[in-house]
Amino acid sequence: MKIKHFKILALLIPALALHACHADLDQEPIDPDSFTETNVFASTAEAKGALAKLYASLSLTGQEGPAGDADISGIDEGTSQYSRMLFSLNELTTDHAVVGWGDPGLPNLHAMNWGASNDFTTGMYYRLAQEVSFANSFIDNAGRLEGEEAEAFIAEARFLRAFAYYNLIDLFGNVPLVKEVTTSLPEQNTRTEIFEFVESELLEIQDQLLESGANEYGRVDRVAAWALLSKLYLNAEVWTGTEMYAESLEFSNKVINSSYSINTTDANGNGSAYDELFLADNDSNGAQDEFIFAINFDGINSRTYGGTTFLVHAAIGGSMKASDFGVNGGWGGLRTTKALVNKFDYAVTERDGDGDPIAWSDGRAMFYTDGQEFEINTIANTFTDGYAVTKFTNIDSEGNQGNDESGEYVDTDLPLIRLAEIYLNYAEVVARGEGGDVGTAVAYINELRERAFGDNSGNITAADLTLDFIEAERSRELYWEGQRRTDLIRFNDFTTANYLWPFKGGAKNGTAVEPFRELFPLPSNIISVNPNLTQNPGY
Incomplete structure (x- = not known):
C-alpha cells in the first residue's frame, strides 16, 4: 500500500526565504484547524504524521489537493509541485523535452534565456526552501522524543533536508545553509560548504536510518543515503572543483550490494520489463524493488496537477487516445526532440516513407509517431512537431486504469x-x-x-x-x-x-549559450530584500 500523506500543521518558518517574501510569493503557516505543534510531537505515533508532511512536500502542493490551499502562493499550484518543477528545470532545458504552452517564463527554459524573476526557477527555490524549513522544524521538535524509532524519524528528516540541499547546490550554487528554525536574515554559503554539509549529514545518518529494505515503501532507508552520496560524489568536480570519483564508486558498490534489485518482471508480456517501472502499479509489480527513493502518487489519496499526473496528461495530444494511457484527456504540451530519438538509431527496426524512425527493438524508445513530425519547426502550440513520449502511463500491468475512476489523477509513482x-x-x-x-x-x-x-x-x-x-x-x-x-x-x-x-x-x-547558464539565478525578490546574498554571475 502506498504511504498516505496526512493533513497536518505546516510547521513553517521558511528559514531560507522568510525575509525575502513579498506579495507575489508569500509562504506562511496554513491549515489552522490542524493539530497544534505540541500535540503533533506528543508521541512517536503523532510525530509520524508530521514526518509524512516532509515527504508530502515533495509530492503535493498544499493542504487540500489538488488545489485550493497552497503551501506557496503567487505561482500556479499544480506548477509548483517539486517533480514538475524538476522536470521544467532539468529536462525542458535540454534535448529531452519541449513544451508548447506559453505560460510566462516557460518558453524561456528550452530557449535557455531565463531571467532572475522567472516563475519556475523562483518557484523551485521556494519549494526547496520550504522543505528545509519543514525539516528543521521537525528535527527540532522531534528531538524531545526518545527511542530508536524517534532517532530513525529524525534521520529520515535529515535525509530529506540533505536531499533539498543537494537540489539547491545543483540548481542554484551558493545558497544559505540554515540548520535550525530562525527569523534572522540568513548568510550565504559557498557551494563547497553546502556540499560538505550534505556529505557530512549523509555519512552521519547512514547507520541511524533503517537497514536496507526495512522501511515502509515510500520512506527512505540507509541505502538512500548511500545512493545520494554516490550521486553527490559523481558531481563533486563540477560543484567543488575536487574529483571524488573513488568515493562515488565506493558508495555505488554499497548500493549495488544491498537488497535492491533491477526489475526484470515483464508482467504485460511485451518483451521488455522497462515499461513496468512507469505503470500505475509500480509500487507492487516488481518495480518497487528497484526504487531506492521515489515520490508516491495515488489518484484518490494524493491528488496533484504535478507529479505523474502532469507527465501523463501533458504528453498526450495529436492523434493519441487518452484512454490508452488511463486518463480522461491530454493537455497537448510535452514532446521530445530528434536528438533524444536519434540516441536509439542503433535499434531502429522500421522507418516511414521519409526515412524517419518509427519502431525500435530497444524497449526504452517509447515514442508515439503517428501524425507526429520528427523535425520540430514550431514549439509553441504545435503538438505534432516532435515525437510524443509514452513512457509514463496510468495503466497497470494487467491493463487496468488507475484508482481514480474519472481518469483525472494518476497512480504512478515517480522514482527519484x-x-x-x-x-x-x-x-x-x-x-x-x-x-x-x-x-x-x-x-x-x-x-x-x-x-x-x-x-x-x-x-x-x-x-x-x-x-x-x-x-x-x-x-x-x-x-x-x-x-x-x-x-x-x-x-x-x-x-x-x-x-x-x-x-x-x-x-x-x-x-x-553563455556558461553562466549552468546555474539558475537566485530569485530577484530574495536578492532585493536580503543584503547578505549575492546574485549568481550573469543575472
Whole structure:
C-alpha cells in the first residue's frame, strides 16, 4: 500500500526565504484547524504524521489537493509541485523535452534565456526552501522524543533536508545553509560548504536510518543515503572543483550490494520489463524493488496537477487516445526532440516513407509517431512537431486504469533514485578511468540493456564503454526522470557548442549559450530584500 500523506500543521518558518517574501510569493503557516505543534510531537505515533508532511512536500502542493490551499502562493499550484518543477528545470532545458504552452517564463527554459524573476526557477527555490524549513522544524521538535524509532524519524528528516540541499547546490550554487528554525536574515554559503554539509549529514545518518529494505515503501532507508552520496560524489568536480570519483564508486558498490534489485518482471508480456517501472502499479509489480527513493502518487489519496499526473496528461495530444494511457484527456504540451530519438538509431527496426524512425527493438524508445513530425519547426502550440513520449502511463500491468475512476489523477509513482542509475554511476567512474572493473561495468550495462531488448541482442563489449557511450546511455535509460541537465553539465555539453539540439539557445538548429547558464539565478525578490546574498554571475 502506498504511504498516505496526512493533513497536518505546516510547521513553517521558511528559514531560507522568510525575509525575502513579498506579495507575489508569500509562504506562511496554513491549515489552522490542524493539530497544534505540541500535540503533533506528543508521541512517536503523532510525530509520524508530521514526518509524512516532509515527504508530502515533495509530492503535493498544499493542504487540500489538488488545489485550493497552497503551501506557496503567487505561482500556479499544480506548477509548483517539486517533480514538475524538476522536470521544467532539468529536462525542458535540454534535448529531452519541449513544451508548447506559453505560460510566462516557460518558453524561456528550452530557449535557455531565463531571467532572475522567472516563475519556475523562483518557484523551485521556494519549494526547496520550504522543505528545509519543514525539516528543521521537525528535527527540532522531534528531538524531545526518545527511542530508536524517534532517532530513525529524525534521520529520515535529515535525509530529506540533505536531499533539498543537494537540489539547491545543483540548481542554484551558493545558497544559505540554515540548520535550525530562525527569523534572522540568513548568510550565504559557498557551494563547497553546502556540499560538505550534505556529505557530512549523509555519512552521519547512514547507520541511524533503517537497514536496507526495512522501511515502509515510500520512506527512505540507509541505502538512500548511500545512493545520494554516490550521486553527490559523481558531481563533486563540477560543484567543488575536487574529483571524488573513488568515493562515488565506493558508495555505488554499497548500493549495488544491498537488497535492491533491477526489475526484470515483464508482467504485460511485451518483451521488455522497462515499461513496468512507469505503470500505475509500480509500487507492487516488481518495480518497487528497484526504487531506492521515489515520490508516491495515488489518484484518490494524493491528488496533484504535478507529479505523474502532469507527465501523463501533458504528453498526450495529436492523434493519441487518452484512454490508452488511463486518463480522461491530454493537455497537448510535452514532446521530445530528434536528438533524444536519434540516441536509439542503433535499434531502429522500421522507418516511414521519409526515412524517419518509427519502431525500435530497444524497449526504452517509447515514442508515439503517428501524425507526429520528427523535425520540430514550431514549439509553441504545435503538438505534432516532435515525437510524443509514452513512457509514463496510468495503466497497470494487467491493463487496468488507475484508482481514480474519472481518469483525472494518476497512480504512478515517480522514482527519484533507482538502482539502474547507480549501475550507470559505477560504469561512468570506470569509463573515466577512476577505478572499478571494466568487466563488472559492462555486465551492469548489459543487465539494463537485456531488460530493454528482452534478449542479449543489444549487449555491448568493453570496447564500447566510453564516456560518450555512458552519456548517451544515461539519456536512454533515465530520460524524463529529472536528471538530464545535471548530466550534460558534468559532460561539458549543457551550454557549449560541443553538443547542439533543436532550439537549444533559441536557435532552430541549436547554438551555444553563455556558461553562466549552468546555474539558475537566485530569485530577484530574495536578492532585493536580503543584503547578505549575492546574485549568481550573469543575472
